[in-house]
Amino acid sequence: MSGLPVLIGGSEVDELLRYQDLVPRLEAALGQFSSRTGEVVQPVRTILPLEKYSGYLGVMPAYIPQDDVLATKMVSFYQRGEGSSMPNHQATVLLLDPERGALQAVLDGKAITDKRTAAVSAIATKLLKPARADVLCLLGAGDQALSHYEALTQMFPFKEVRRDGRRAARTSAVAPGA
Ligand SMILES: NC(=O)C1=CN([C@@H]2O[C@H](COP(=O)(O)OP(=O)(O)OC[C@H]3O[C@@H](n4cnc5c(N)ncnc54)[C@H](O)[C@@H]3O)[C@@H](O)[C@H]2O)C=CC1
Numbered sequence: 001m002s003g004l005p006v007l008i009g010g011s012e013v014d015e016l017l018r019y020q021d022l023v024p025r026l027e028a029a030l031g032q033f034s035s036r037t038g039e040v041v042q043p044v045r046t047i048l049p050l051e052k053y054s055g056y057l058g059v060m061p062a063y064i065p066q067d068d069v070l071a072t073k074m075v076s077f078y079q080r081g082e083g084s085s086m087p088n089h090q091a092t093v094l095l096l097d098p099e100r101g102a103l104q105a106v107l108d109g110k111a112i113t114d115k116r117t118a119a120v121s122a123i124a125t126k127l128l129k130p131a132r133a134d135v136l137c138l139l140g141a142g143d144q145a146l147s148h149y150e151a152l153t154q155m156f157p158f159k160e161v162r163r164d165g166r167r168a169a170r171t172s173a174v175a176p177g178a
């Protein structure tokens, strides 16, 4: 590859990554990951503790030979003090050309992390949810609560959504007591 890698920022990732596309693709990728024929090459995530700052850096490379996709995520996560305005999680995804090892794209990984995690919960919910479970309960009101709210209400016709009320300001899309 020649030239600079493509940079894809958070709002663009957020706009492009739709649950209706993400969920089936992830379900297929999880199937590839679980297959006995080793269709996904993914070592266990490396976690670097940053004790001094109550944080961690995680490095998560993966390669899918069938699709010839090589990428790695780097995610940092910290225990923040109550009321801190700093983000708990920050992430970057690097996409590489598997043949040459050249960097092709740098993607903001925060929206990817939020949506991927919620999409996997949605897949698990699809497989495990009893037919008559029609109330969604969310514990916490942070970024994952919001992405789970979005993924799960887009995928299932819940009659009611309940959540606990802590840090209501972080999750404006879920009304208090809703
Ligand atoms: N497996 C994965 O890929 C990922 C896992 N995570 C994990 O998901 C969890 C949530 O992440 P975020 O939403 O980004 O964090 P966040 O900090 O945005 O939200 C956490 C929420 O939990 C609430 N909370 C804390 N203690 C509570 C308690 N005892 N009872 C009820 N609510 C409580 C907080 O008030 C806050 O609303 C974290 O443990 C994080 O490490 C996050 C991203 C990806």
Ligand SMILES: O=C([O-])C1=[NH+]CCC1
Pocket (backbone or CB within 6 Å): 058, 075, 077, 089, 113
């Ligand atoms: O896989 C991930 O992105 C994370 N796991 C725990 C915090 C972030």
